[in-house]
Every structure is written in C-alpha cells, then in structure tokens.
Amino acid sequence: xxxxxxxxxxxxRLAEVTRVHGSDATAVRALAGVSMEVHAGELVAVMGPSGxxxxxxxxxxxxxxxxxxxxxFVEGEAIGALRGDGLARLRRRRVGFVFQDFxxxxxxxxxxxxxxxxxxxxxxxxxxxRHALAALDLVGVRELADRYPDAMSGGQQQxxxxxxxxVGDRKLVLADEPTGALDSHTGEDVLRVLRERCDDGxxxxxxxxxxxxxxxxxxxxFLRDGVVVDSTGQPATADSLLEPTA
Amino acid sequence: MSVKLGLLALLAEEPKYxxxxxxxxxxxxxxxxxxxxxxxxxxxSRLERDGLVEAVGEDAEGRxxxxxxxxxxxxxxxxxxxxxxxxxxxxxxxxxxxALAVTVEGVDVHRVVxxxxxxxxxxxxxxxxxxxxxxxxxxxTGPDTDSHDTAWLLVLENLIFAAEAEVRWLDHVETRLARExxxxxxxxxxxxxxxxxxxxxxxxxxxxxQGQPTTSEKDHHRTTA
Numbered sequence: 001x002x003x004x005x006x007x008x009x010x011x012x013r014l015a016e017v018t019r020v021h022g023s024d025a026t027a028v029r030a031l032a033g034v035s036m037e038v039h040a041g042e043l044v045a046v047m048g049p050s051g052x053x054x055x056x057x058x059x060x061x062x063x064x065x066x067x068x069x070x071x072x073f074v075e076g077e078a079i080g081a082l083r084g085d086g087l088a089r090l091r092r093r094r095v096g097f098v099f100q101d102f103x104x105x106x107x108x109x110x111x112x113x114x115x116x117x118x119x120x121x122x123x124x125x126x127x128x129x130r131h132a133l134a135a136l137d138l139v140g141v142r143e144l145a146d147r148y149p150d151a152m153s154g155g156q157q158q159x160x161x162x163x164x165x166x167v168g169d170r171k172l173v174l175a176d177e178p179t180g181a182l183d184s185h186t187g188e189d190v191l192r193v194l195r196e197r198c199d200d201g202x203x204x205x206x207x208x209x210x211x212x213x214x215x216x217x218x219x220x221x222f223l224r225d226g227v228v229v230d231s232t233g234q235p236a237t238a239d240s241l242l243e244p245t246a
Numbered sequence: 247m248s249v250k251l252g253l254l255a256l257l258a259e260e261p262k263y264x265x266x267x268x269x270x271x272x273x274x275x276x277x278x279x280x281x282x283x284x285x286x287x288x289x290x291s292r293l294e295r296d297g298l299v300e301a302v303g304e305d306a307e308g309r310x311x312x313x314x315x316x317x318x319x320x321x322x323x324x325x326x327x328x329x330x331x332x333x334x335x336x337x338x339x340x341x342x343x344x345a346l347a348v349t350v351e352g353v354d355v356h357r358v359v360x361x362x363x364x365x366x367x368x369x370x371x372x373x374x375x376x377x378x379x380x381x382x383x384x385x386x387t388g389p390d391t392d393s394h395d396t397a398w399l400l401v402l403e404n405l406i407f408a409a410e411a412e413v414r415w416l417d418h419v420e421t422r423l424a425r426e427x428x429x430x431x432x433x434x435x436x437x438x439x440x441x442x443x444x445x446x447x448x449x450x451x452x453x454x455x456q457g458q459p460t461t462s463e464k465d466h467h468r469t470t471a
Contacts (some may be wrong), residue, residue, distance in 0.1 A: 049421075
C-alpha cells in the first residue's frame with residue numbers, strides 16, 4: 001500500500017480554504033482555513049461529526065462549490081479562476097465522484113455509464129467504450145459491462161461508479177460515504193478497490209464516519225467545526241506493529 | 247486465559263517440545279501474544295507438577311517432548327466447552343482514564359478523546375494494512391498455511407473490531423458530553439421528576455451545537471452514536 005511515492009505537484013491542494021454560508025448575523029462558517037494535499041498514489045480519509053464540514057470540503061475539492069476565501073488547486077491549476085465551461089471540463093476530465101447511493105444512470109449499461117463523461121467531453125463512442133471497458137476491468141467488473149444498474153448488486157454498482165470516477169486519465173476521485181449503503185463485507189471490498197486504484201496512481205479523498213473504512217487510507221484527517229483538528233500523519237514506516245522484534 | 251490453556255490445546259494434537267510449542271503458538275495467533283521460551287518451559291514444568299502433562303522422553307538433540315495426561319485432556323475439553331470469563335478480563339485503562347478525565351477539574355476531555363482517537367485510528371490503519379497483505383496471499387507458504395492464514399486473519403479482524411469499537415465509543419463520549427453541556431441545569435431545582443430525558447434536538451452530534459448546516463451532511467448512519 002502507498003508504494004507509488006509522491007510527486008511534487010499534488011493532485012489536490014487546498015490552501016487556507018474557508019467557506020462561509022450566508023452573511024452577517026446569519027453567517028455560518030462551514031470550513032475555516034483548511035489546508036491539505038492529496039498526492040498521486042495517496043488515499044486520504046476525512047472523518048468528523050455531522051456538521052464538521054466534511055461534505056463541504058469534498059464539494060469544494062470537486063468544484064461543486066466555491067470557497068469564500070482560499071484556493072483549491074487540481075493538478076496545480078487554481079480552480080477558483082475557472083468559470084462555467086472551464087469548471088465543467090474540470091469535472092469531466094480530472095475529477096470523479098463516488099456517492100453513497102452510486103448515482104448510476106438506470107437506463108444506461110455499466111459500460112455506457114462509465115463512458116458517459118468521456119462522451120460528454122467529445123470523445124468518439126467507440127473510443128469512449130474502449131476506455132470504459134479498461135476502467136471496468138481495473139475494478140474487477142469487466143464482465144458486467146452490458147448490464148444495467150438494476151441487475152447489479154450494490155457492491156457491483158459502486159465498483160462501476162469508481163470506474164466511472166477514474167475513467168480516461170482522471171486522477172482525482174472524491175468519495176462521499178461510498179460504503180454507506182453497503183453491508184460491511186461489500187463495503188470493505190469497495191474500499192479495497194479504491195485503495196488499489198490509489199496504489200496504481202490515483203489520488204483519493206474519502207469522506208466517511210466509519211473508522212474501519214477510514215483505516216484503508218494513508219492518512220486520516222479529523223475535521224471539527226470546519227477546522228482540521230488532527231491527522232494520523234504519514235503511514236508508519238515500520239512494517240508491522242505486531243512484529244516489533246522482527 | 248493463561249498461557250497454560252493455550253499450550254494444553256496444542257499438546258492435545260500430539261506431543262511437542264517447548265520451542266516448537268512456542269513457535270506454533272505464535273504462528274497460530276499471529277504473534278499477538280509473544281511468548282519467550284523460558285515462559286513456555288516454566289509453564290510446562292508447572293503443568294507437569296500438576297499432573298496435566300508428562301514428559302515423553304528426549305529426542306536425539308536432547309529436547310524433551312511433552313504429552314497430555316488424561317487430566318490434561320479433560321482440562322482442554324472443558325476449556326473448549328466453557329465461555330470465556332469476562333469478569334476476569336483486565337480492566338481497560340482508557341475507560342478509567344476517561345472516567346477520571348470527566349470528573350477531575352481542569353482536564354481537557356476533548357483533547358484526551360481526540361488524542362486517543364488519532365492513536366486508535368493509526369493502530370487501525372496498521373491492522374488494515376496487515377489484513378490487506380494477509381488476504382492478498384503474499385505470505386510465506388508452507389504446510390498448514392491455509393488454516394494458519396485463516397487463524398491469523400481472524401486474530402487481525404478481532405483487533406480491528408476492537409479498535410473500531412473504541413473509536414465508536416470515543417465518538418459517543420463526545421456526543422454525550424456535548425449533550426450534557428447543552429442541557430439546561432435542571433438538577434439544581436431538586437425535583438427528581440426533572441431528571442432529564444434525551445432531547446431530540448441534540449441527537450445528531452456535537453457539531454450542531456455550533457449551528458452548522460446539516461443539509462450537506464449525510465450522517466444518518468450516526469444514529470448509533
């Protein structure tokens with residue numbers, strides 16, 4: 001795990017990001033001066049109680065929301081400078097989302113769902129399908145390519161959603177409680193897939209309240225009242241805590 | 247449980263000498279309970295004294311193997327049949343520490359909780375890494391590998407469950423403290439009927455006391471907290 005090493009430019013960088021909803025007396029500070037980086041090959045988990053700002057953080061990272069102050073960089077580019085088209089392109093080309101409820105389009109097959117962001121980005125259908133099949137292969141559900149979501153289990157749908165998030169050369173996957181609707185065994189399988197995609201060079205930001213799932217990450221960041229209060233830091237270099245004398 | 251019962255269980259399979267007992271005990275429990283050879287031999291001589299094992303004789307290298315006596319055999323059988331006595335489980339330092347932290351003046355309980363949570367999550371990350379590796383099947387192969395791998399995974403998963411439970415309990419501690427802090431101090435009025443019941447408005451965790459937005463959050467699984 002985490003064997004990729006890190007490159008100099010993080011895939012995701014948040015610099016002193018603050019998000020305030022409303023103004024004056026009714027202003028609510030959802031995030032306050034949060035800075036963090038997620039590099040290629042890294043999976044970072046964000047934990048915190050309800051209302052701590054986890055989802056706001058994810059929305060800002062994916063350009064679905066804009067910070068009140070501070071900057072968000074995706075692959076080195078400040079996304080605050082992007083407007084309409086630019087933001088849409090960013091979301092199609094560089095960022096993938098995975099949600100609790102899978103969010104696959106029911107009238108499209110697995111392969112069509114995965115190919116969709118590429119087609120929306122103007123790629124030819126056949127080429128998009130080829131990329132989609134490769135992405136499905138990487139998450140271990142190549143054989144489900146022509147199935148519709150309602151003919152798949154929750155775990156399979158979530159694998160397809162991960163494939164969609166990372167199809168083409170997208171490197172950033174933002175996952176909001178991706179295991180929330182799954183039983184614990186299936187949830188773990190999904191985390192394992194996410195982990196492997198990150199080991200292969202993707203950067204992952206995972207929001208979860210399940211410690212057992214957060215533990216698949218290289219780093220766990222604790223958010224409270226919009227502030228990062230602690231982090232588990234870099235993974236231990238020691239191979240095993242159970243073999244202290246080895 | 248004592249080392250004693252573990253060794254008896256291993257000896258029930260076939261006679262073994264000390265060093266092999268130690269190696270097998272550790273291999274099968276994933277090294278979660280490291281033994282030293284001295285401990286094993288001390289235990290064996292005590293078991294011999296109590297009539298639970300007997301020496302079979304020396305092998306060519308001068309190692310003394312032991313086997314179970316019939317008393318020893320029934321001791322093992324009883325162990326498999328009886329539940330583990332939870333009353334004799336060692337007391338948990340963390341529970342004591344937090345119970346004291348909330349009562350001793352001037353302790354930053356939230357900090358105690360967060361420090362522990364971070365440490366426990368690090369532990370959980372380490373365990374998860376070990377599990378990932380173990381289930382990826384890149385461990386040494388050899389005889390009995392399958393059943394030993396399963397044993398090792400089960401031990402790891404037990405530790406994972408325990409660590410997870412600890413984190414959940416820490417979350418619960420914070421939620422409860424936040425709830426207590428936001429509750430009007432009715433107790434001073436002195437009527438026992440004022441004994442507070444759960445207030446639904448505070449049900450969703452400490453973040454809400456700060457008036458944070460809830461719409462963007464998906465924490466309905468937190469109901470266990």
